[in-house]
């Protein structure tokens with residue numbers, strides 16, 4: 704399956720997916736393009752280093768037409784599965800309609816905890832610490848019109864440890880959960896095990 708990855712940030716989830724492909728843990732898909740909505744995203748050099756097609760499609764440059772441009776690019780690259788790997792913009796109808804059950808996201812909590820508008824990045828972990836949960840984790844889910852509301856594909860739990868800061872917790876959730884379940888979910892979909 705041809706995979707397109709949408710990113711905005713550092714790209715560690717992208718890296719985990721590319722490593723899993725290199726190591727044969729993801730066998731049924733390959734990343735054909737990486738699109739960022741931020742010009743300085745650390746994810747871009749990670750893709751470029753591997754010779755993967757990269758593009759920046761930002762709101763600053765394209766305004767309201769940005770999503771249409773992303774869709775046109777994905778279609779031009781014959782992308783079959785779109786992976787949101789730390790993509791901070793909220794998608795509208797166009798991509799959702801074009802990729803029904805072929806659009807997935809990774810969220811750094813055990814959904815439905817700590818989700819929806821405003822819960823992204825470090826804020827999710829700050830909220831988890833404020834609430835005092837003892838277990839958190841990550842979720843891979845299909846994207847639908849509700850923010851973080853699509854069907855859950857995989858989840859992995861991670862303990863909150865005494866003395867954790869939002870940063871130490873974020874790191875643990877990434878290493879122990881996100882980087883594990885994102886490639887797994889991609890393989891499940893690409894190999895046809897999830898319809």
Ligand code: GRF
Nearest residue numbers: 712713714715716789809811
């Ligand atoms: C991750 O925590 C992911 O769950 C969230 O944004 C962060 C992206 O990190 N959606 P990276 O760009 O993959 O390093």
